[in-house]
Amino acid sequence: MPNDPKWRTIARVSAQPIALVQAMYVHLLVDASRNVTRGHVTVTKEDIASALDVTDEQVESVFEAMQGRVLDGDYVTGWSKRQPKREDIGSSESGAKSAAQRKREQRERQKADQEKEDGHDESRKVTESHDRLDKRRVDKETPPPPREDFPDSRCKFAMHEHWEPDAKSFAAMLTLNGLSGQVFDQDQFLEFKSFWIASPDDHRTQAKWEHALAQHLKRGMRSDQASGRNANATQQPGTPGNSQDNSGRGAQGGHQRPAKPGPLSAPDRVRAAIADRENAASADGQALDQNG
Known part of the structure; x- marks a missing residue:
């Protein structure tokens, strides 16, 4: 053109x-x-x-x-x-099919395939007994019980009374949590296990349980340091023997230790300050000023 x-x-x-x-x-x-x-x-x-x-x-x-x-x-x-000759309108010369004709043939093929599949389903259909259906339902819904001796570290299990942290991996876990060289009493470990045994629905891997124990011990040590108590005991968690400290600690860092004298009250702190100033004044031979 x-x-x-x-x-x-x-x-x-x-x-x-x-x-x-x-x-x-x-x-x-x-x-x-x-x-x-x-x-x-x-x-x-x-x-x-x-x-x-x-x-x-x-x-x-x-x-x-x-x-x-x-x-x-x-x-x-x-x-x-x-105007070009469109393929959608069909052509008797080239044998091209229109869009409506192609769609109609597609529906017919799909209908024939569906009827053929329905016939196979009817021939394979077998009535199963209720016992077999119930057994299959139970097998599908009930998870297998956890194996305590399962070697795969990715296996999750609930806390049980015979659980022990692995010595090598738990030492590395303590190092990662800044607790390298620290020792803890046996009661802390037992309190941790007793708390999680009461929660059987909580499943974790061996590494996750060791991490939770390390965090529990770390919280307890910080709480002891904040209150002026020594967090070190004489035994590692999981080792047999009697602990020097029989007080328990909850799995979330709570304490149940014997009561010790708390901090001074406000009047007692004032009295102590006055006494200190009087002693200092007596030693220097100076009288107390108005603020003292």
């Missing part, structure tokens, strides 16, 4: 450049394609002149030269010949 010789004829008759002729024809084709009555042009000459930055007279001269060559009034001649 760009090399059609009629553009030179229209350009010569209208005394306008070929570029303007072809650009106008493109505008006319686009307008004819989007109109309700396809193939008819309704765009005004002023709009074309504004779009192509030319004068109305130039557009008018080209439009007049197109009459009888590519235009018949406001109709683009040869419009129907320029």
Whole structure:
């Protein structure tokens, strides 16, 4: 189409450049394609002149030269010949199927496949006894009991009375928690186990239980340090023997130790301060000032 010789004829008759002729024809084709009555042009000459930055007279001269060559009034001649043959409408010459025909054949294939599958399901259907169904349901819903001697460290289990931290891995866990070289009493370990034995639904791996124990001991040590008590005992957790400290500690860091004298009350602190100042004044031979 760009090399059609009629553009030179229209350009010569209208005394306008070929570029303007072809650009106008493109505008006319686009307008004819989007109109309700396809193939008819309704765009005004002023709009074309504004779009192509030319004068109305130039557009008018080209439009007049197109009459009888590519235009018949406001109709683009040869419009129907320029429409492509679409595959969706089918073609008896090439054997191409329309979209509706292809979709209809697809539904028929799916229906035949479904009927064939339903026939196989009916032939394989066997009524199972209630005992077998109940056994299958129990096997599916009930998890296997945890094995205490399972070697896989990824196995989760509930806390039990025979659980012990692994010496090597627990030493590394204490180091990671800043407790390297610390010793703890046996009661702390027993309190930790008794707390979690009472929660059988909580399942953790060996490493997770050792981490929880290390955190429990760390909280207890910090609490002892804050209250002025020594957190060190004579035995490692899990080792047999009697502890020097029979007080218990809950798994979450609580204490149940014998009561010790607490901090001084506010009046006692004032009295102690006055006594200190009096002693200092007596030693230096100076009298107390007003603030003292």
